[in-house]
Amino acid sequence: MIPLVSVGFPVYNAEGTIGHALDSILAQEFKDFEIIISDNASTDDTRMVCERYAKKDNRIRYYRNEKNIGVSPNHNRAFGLARGKYFCWIGDDVVFLPGMLGRCVEVIKQAPPSVALVYARCDMVDEANLLGGLKHLPIETRDPRPHKRLLAVLNRLLMVNQLYGLTVSETMRKTSLEQSFGSSDYVLLAELAMLGEIWEIPETLVRRTIDPARGTAAAHRDRKKWNFWVDPKLAGKRPWLSTRQRLALEYFRSAWRLPLRPADKLRCMIAGICQPYGRILIRVTGPSRHWLRNLWGHPACDRQEGPAPETKPVALEMPRQNNKRQH
Numbered sequence: 001m002i003p004l005v006s007v008g009f010p011v012y013n014a015e016g017t018i019g020h021a022l023d024s025i026l027a028q029e030f031k032d033f034e035i036i037i038s039d040n041a042s043t044d045d046t047r048m049v050c051e052r053y054a055k056k057d058n059r060i061r062y063y064r065n066e067k068n069i070g071v072s073p074n075h076n077r078a079f080g081l082a083r084g085k086y087f088c089w090i091g092d093d094v095v096f097l098p099g100m101l102g103r104c105v106e107v108i109k110q111a112p113p114s115v116a117l118v119y120a121r122c123d124m125v126d127e128a129n130l131l132g133g134l135k136h137l138p139i140e141t142r143d144p145r146p147h148k149r150l151l152a153v154l155n156r157l158l159m160v161n162q163l164y165g166l167t168v169s170e171t172m173r174k175t176s177l178e179q180s181f182g183s184s185d186y187v188l189l190a191e192l193a194m195l196g197e198i199w200e201i202p203e204t205l206v207r208r209t210i211d212p213a214r215g216t217a218a219a220h221r222d223r224k225k226w227n228f229w230v231d232p233k234l235a236g237k238r239p240w241l242s243t244r245q246r247l248a249l250e251y252f253r254s255a256w257r258l259p260l261r262p263a264d265k266l267r268c269m270i271a272g273i274c275q276p277y278g279r280i281l282i283r284v285t286g287p288s289r290h291w292l293r294n295l296w297g298h299p300a301c302d303r304q305e306g307p308a309p310e311t312k313p314v315a316l317e318m319p320r321q322n323n324k325r326q327h
Contacts, residue, residue, distance in 0.1 A: 002061070005086045005101060005166070006303035008078030010071070014047055014092035017209075022053050022060070030102035036101035038078040039064040040071070041227035070281040072230050079177060089171045093209045094164060100205040101155065104166035107201055114144070118195025119165025120205035140200035141193060144207075146260055150251070153193040154275045160185040162198070164206050166274040169194050183243055184229055187250045194258055194268055248276045 008023055008251035011018055025035060037050050037060065047064060054060040063072065063081065079087060086108060090096065100120060108118040121136055139162060163185060177190040178184050192198065241249065251272025255265050 003032050003084045005030070005061050005088070005105060006082030006084035006169070007033055007035045008075070008082060008087065009037045009041065009091075009099075010040065010074040010089070010091045011037060011044060011046060011050075011092050012068070012071075012074070013042045013044045015042075015045040017092040018046060018049055020038060020088055020095055021076075021092050024097070025090065025101075026057060028096060028101045030105055033059060033101060034082075034084060034145065036078050037062045037079045037128045038074050038081070040074045041065045041068045050150055051288070057281075066314035068320060070180065070233070071231055071286045072180050073186060078303040079172065081256065082169060085169055086166045086185065087172055088166050091208075093211060095207050096164075097205045098205060100112055101166075103201055103205060107199060108166050108168070111197075114197050115199055116164065116171045116192045117165055117167045118200045119162040119198070120201040120203055122159075122164065122206040122208055123204050123213070124159070124161070124208050124210055126175055126210055139189070139193075140198055142197045142199070143274070145267075146194045146264045147271045149193040149197065150190055150255075150268050150277060151271050153198065154186075154251075156273075157186060160189065161206065161208060164208075164254040167192065168196075174259065176257075179250070180230055180233065181246055181250075184250070186247055187254060190251055190272070191254045191258060194255060194260060194264075202231075219289060231306060244276045248273050251275070 010019075022035070025033070038052060038056075039046055039062065041064065047062075047305050050060075051060045054062045062082070063076070063077070069077070075089065078089065086105065088101075088104070103120065104118050108115060110119065121138075137156045139153045139156050141149040141150065143149050171192065174195060175188055176184075178188060225240070251267050255268035255272055258265075258268075260268065
């Protein structure tokens with residue numbers, strides 16, 4: 001029988017952590033799921049741990065790559081093997097808290113067809129299980145206009161924890177999935193926003209451990225190393241665009257490629273190009289600020305005359321790294 005939910009689990013050298021993640025899924029009250037483990041040619045005892053779990057529970061399907069294909073292709077392989085109507089990813093640095101799958105399924109089944117992603121809030125902790133101090137920025141958007149949804153996401157996107165939420169598999173197949181460049185998961189979330197609404201469950205149902213020795217946190221300091229981690233085929237190649245430039249280009253390409261109405265394509269292409277450079281445009285356009293606000297509703301466009309109110313520092317519009325999900 002085909003399960004309702006597929007959980008994609010890309011993994012690499014996680015013998016000490018994968019068990020916690022698997023236990024958190026198996027302990028869910030909601031039981032109609034499968035777990036697809038895509039082992040990216042681990043060199044430790046990850047295979048032994050996975051095979052032990054697979055023998056105990058036939059909902060776990062274990063696959064192993066003959067060689068390391070990179071973090072992005074490995075995420076895509078896990079999705080490509082999925083059979084469920086709904087799909088989510090998990091990493092070895094993530095645990096699903098009680099009720100996570102059940103709540104997401106409940107909400108997405110009751111939601112209209114226009115909803116592409118339902119996610120729950122995520123606590124980010126360090127190895128000592130202490131809160132990491134990273135502010136939760138909701139990216140929920142129920143606007144019927146694709147370009148408004150796109151901008152609502154891009155203006156607030158910092159981490160990519162929303163991809164641990166539940167997506168409609170058929171909608172996910174319309175996207176480019178993970179691509180072979182750094183921060184491509186930003187583009188994936190942008191594409192989901194253009195394709196449908198994104199809903200947030202106002203409950204903390206996911207916990208993620210941030211380890212500075214693994215993932216993007218360890219690789220992003222060296223662009224060549226980061227590229228190799230994303231996809232070994234890029235080894236030795238130096239990016240000819242900055243991360244900001246590449247993302248702007250990919251947002252434009254995505255809007256052109258996705259099945260949107262011509263007018264929506266145009267608005268999304270303009271928004272995708274302009275958003276990464278929004279604050280610069282606002283500074284130089286002056287009187288045109290209201291036109292920019294009407295285009296994407298950037299908060300900086302709404303400034304009133306007079307002294308600015310006191311505010312706490314906010315996240316940068318385009319972080320240098322996004323602590324991408326592990327393997």
